[in-house]
Amino acid sequence: MTNQSNNKNTAKEQFLLADFSYEIRNPLNGIMGLTEILKDTQLNSEQKSLLDKIQKNNDHLLDILNQMLEYSKLLDKNIQCHPRQLLISPFLHNILEELFQYYQKERIKLCYYIPPNLSGIAMLDSALIKQVFLSIGKHIKFLCSDNTINLEFTETNHILYITFKFIAKQNLIPTNDSSQNTPNINAQNINFELSKGILELMGGEIQEKLHENIFEIGLHVPLYNKTKSQKTNSFQKNDLLRGKSILFFNYKADSCTSISKYLDFWGIKLHIENAEIDQFPWENQQNKYHFIGLDISNNKKHEFQIMDAIKKKSNLPIIMFKDPNKTNQKILALQKDVVVMQKPISSIDIAAVLKSVIQSKANELREWLRNPLSLISEYQDQLKILIVEDEPINQRIMREYLNRINLKADLSSNGQQAVKWYKEKEYDLILMDIQMPIMDGAEATKIIRNLKGKHQPYIVAITADSSKGNIEFYKNLGMDDLFYKPISLIGIQKIIAKYLKTIKGI
Template identity: 25%
Template sequence: MVGDSLRLRQILVNLFTNAIKFTEEGEVVLSVEPAPPKDGLGRLAFAVRDTGIGIPADRMDRLFKSFSQVDASTTRRYGGTGLGLAISKRLVELMGGEISVESEVGVGTTFRFTIAAEATDAGELRDAFMQRADLRGKRLLAVDDNATNREVIRRQATSWGMIPRDTGSPTEALYWVRRGDPFDVAVLDMQMPELSGLTVARELRRLRDAQQLPLVMLSSLGVRPQDDDVIDEFAAFLMKPIKASQLYDTLTKAVGGIVPDVRVARDEPISAASELQILLAEDNELNQRLALLLLEKLGYRAAVAGNGVEAIAALRERRYDIVLMDVEMPELDGLEASRRIHQEWRDQRPWIIAMTANAQQGDREKCLEAGMDDYLSKPIRTAQLAAALARSAPAAGGGEHDLRDAKVLDDSAPATGD
């Protein structure tokens, strides 16, 4: 299909951001399928489903209006301007489609939309995976308590010619292996209620060695075992959400015994700077993922706090050298959180780098007044983040540095886009 990828990406980002914001537990799932042609054009139907708080039926008519929220308490708790859905509706219409919503309070919400797109000759866009036979006939064991995750892995594995077998019960998976069922590779979720992926891995290793059954671990961003002995049990670690190409390459190398370039970051040279203890305070999960990926690219790791309250709680638990602080967060914003950090930690506080989407005149001054030390404007670029972390080195390393020196903010001008 050929269409406007930029508009489609914006629609999906808006819907995903909305879904994640209102879903404290459960899942957010995107599904795509062909829709009946219209006016000679092919059509695609998308659905973004969440298990969030839901929307009352009598307030659904407000959803697609500019600067409108379901009620005032929504804005206070979750933030936002109410523009995202109105923009999505307009973009869908520009792409020749329609958007609708279904919701039940306490159960979740599903946004559905269609877009028009031209069909292309299948020969022009032949799936590269199907041209390679590395995985065909290989038997995959997938263990994950989340049914959606298992379905994704099962479908992808089937499309590559594998023979997948999945279960939500680690105990059942261990039973299969104990009785001698053949598997060429196993994919384990790290966090499961019955048994953790690490526990399952230890049990599997008592039954089959790494050559007989390579193990691939799936984990959430920022969650990774620290025990080297445990890490050595796995051919690779993958962080969710997993791209099909990434999973394909990992499985191909695992069953072929080639794993060095997909191992965890500890096998790569780590600079002294990467030992900095970093806390990321950001409420938007998409922005969290982006920031963590940028940090990982630079050789850093970070813990995550979802708002200012969580950030302060994290600082009480352990020492951090740097806090990457989003300015606009629900419950406690970045400015007030920075003020409280100054009050509680004084001379032993972390270096605070502000992150804001509102690069307007006076924003730097507000951040400085609140006690922040540096300033990044979203969208954050790798080079800008690297420069900001480099500027933090004297303070984080314990050297003398005037944390309230306005020059620090002036030097950050290239990162703000001003």
């Protein structure tokens, strides 16, 4: 009887959480969308500051909601581990770059060193390990007293030991109290419990130690089938890049460290130049190098202005690096031999970009390496788009986002109307809400898919209900892709770009 009661309680909790998530995400979509739109209007400095604070709190609320849902999936055994082969050192540098960016915003100093012996290949689930890192990083924010965190890495017997060390706040008690069978989940420790559960799923564990005022959180990560360094060397071998050299301007030791490590990994020599670009003796030096690299994070000039200034001095391929900016694509090809890369940078991305620019083929990079706006502009007059959404605020936000990228769309408020309009005007792309009155998105999609002799559209589920698991659930309903609310301008751009890649073969 006790087990039946527990099962009923668990089912009830899952239902309440799913309902709670849906009810929160819909208004949150409106708040976040209107905030993003308002930020692009004329504002004074005080208004901009207030909007920044609203946006920060919106992001925090969404983060808490996502953590709750992930923890719910963990309790329900609905998280799966999918290990794949990856290079340990570049992978860790990539994650740490993102963690470094997060701590910078929180004004926390992160000190770390990855030893050379962590240079092999291992089978890891990169997404889950990344989630563990970032979740623990957020958890420590509540525990650290002096805003300085030291991170250490060691590896023994195919186990990667990752230790966070910091000065703890007074009267701090470790989270994993063995006397408690059920953890007391709250906003401060949900990240810890989520990381602990994920690591246990992967066969690892988390340990906490508190000695006087020094707190240690240790992650023990199994390295499946770790290979020796000679295997790594064959993976690294790339005759097109090895032995090449890059002339780097405005190098910043705090934010460019991982870039230099990736260049070294691919066998590229780094020369750091302290002179300004216009003062560099180009006529005597440029033949020594194969690329020009520069950090433009604090440069007020537009990328095209910087590119034009360099092109007057040199014909070498150019790679520019900049700080994260949510309105820009991560990797943007300006010309066939000029690329802008947004931090954090991954080892694989930088290798792909370097190979493309040295061959003057940056404009042929795959869709995920191209600017979605450049893709969209080629087809903006041809695309027939239908938005199916019953909430007026969400309708306005999505239409405004499309207007920002010079796309037009028809608006439908329920599935029945969407089916009727589709019969009259065969749309290329349908952004389909799921829960709507009269007829929901699932039923409307089913009817559209069963229409004979009709051009079949690309249908993207836009939903606030994240309890259904993953994209396979929606594909079984006949949809092509999935996007969870709250949606953003960059989210809309990615949807359109992915559609063009899938259907148009770009």
